[in-house]
Amino acid sequence: MKNIIHPYKKDSQYSYTAGAYATIELLQTRPQHVQQVFVHSDYKDADGLAVLCRNAGIPLIHSDAAFRRINQKENTYAAAQFAKYNERLAPDLPHVMLVNPSDMGNLGTIIRTIAAFGITNLAIVTPAADYWHPKTVRASMGAVFRINIEEFATFKDYRTRFGQHALFPFMLDGNPLDLQNSRLSNNRPPPYTLIFGNEASGLPASYKDVGTSVRLPQTDLVDSLNLSVAVGIAVYAFATWIN
Numbered sequence: 531m532k533n534i535i536h537p538y539k540k541d542s543q544y545s546y547t548a549g550a551y552a553t554i555e556l557l558q559t560r561p562q563h564v565q566q567v568f569v570h571s572d573y574k575d576a577d578g579l580a581v582l583c584r585n586a587g588i589p590l591i592h593s594d595a596a597f598r599r600i601n602q603k604e605n606t607y608a609a610a611q612f613a614k615y616n617e618r619l620a621p622d623l624p625h626v627m628l629v630n631p632s633d634m635g636n637l638g639t640i641i642r643t644i645a646a647f648g649i650t651n652l653a654i655v656t657p658a659a660d661y662w663h664p665k666t667v668r669a670s671m672g673a674v675f676r677i678n679i680e681e682f683a684t685f686k687d688y689r690t691r692f693g694q695h696a697l698f699p700f701m702l703d704g705n706p707l708d709l710q711n712s713r714l715s716n717n718r719p720p721p722y723t724l725i726f727g728n729e730a731s732g733l734p735a736s737y738k739d740v741g742t743s744v745r746l747p748q749t750d751l752v753d754s755l756n757l758s759v760a761v762g763i764a765v766y767a768f769a770t771w772i773n
């Protein structure tokens with residue numbers, strides 16, 4: 531496996547970063563999982579990566595061919611191959627749950643956003659986009675390495691493990707509370723779970739009977755918000771109330 535890098539496949543035991551920023555994030559946060567780092571001849575700060583790799587005992591390989599193999603964009607000049615790893619969610623901290631997310635760009639953006647507001651535990655109900663895909667890793671700007679992500683086959687599986695979490699599914703139908711409602715900002719101790727549905731269809735109707743459903747108030751000029759935008763608004767609001 532060493533010194534050879536192939537286009538990513540979901541069933542691979544490893545994935546890779548695409549770009550210097552995510553590569554540096556990986557080296558700084560999870561060096562134990564890094565197998566090798568590649569740099570392109572056009573990369574301007576190879577010495578900085580060399581220091582990180584040397585300190586962690588990780589091979590640094592100068593190879594333009596590696597970037598042609600993984601079919602990256604022309605402006606990608608650093609990449610790291612890393613072993614996939616599994617995490618478990620912290621039971622005493624807030625969670626965000628995504629039910630069947632399908633877009634890797636959205637997923638990566640959501641990972642970066644929740645990390646920015648201090649939520650470091652993400653539950654994903656499958657089937658779902660691959661959070662280890664290089665496109666997701668790139669969209670997260672390396673934040674994927676700073677949070678815990680755990681997949682669940684069903685919502686019931688999640689609830690069995692985290693029955694103490696207060697649940698807040700975000701929905702448009704039913705009788706959800708508006709996000710500004712004082713009932714949400716008062717008497718709402720952690721831990722809690724903010725639940726969001728698929729980009730195209732939202733949450734199934736069954737989630738109306740789960741916890742306290744919430745709606746993001748908006749005008750009728752659009753039918754819905756982009757999923758990553760909706761998650762960002764909700765996470766910011768809840769983080770502000772908690773703190």
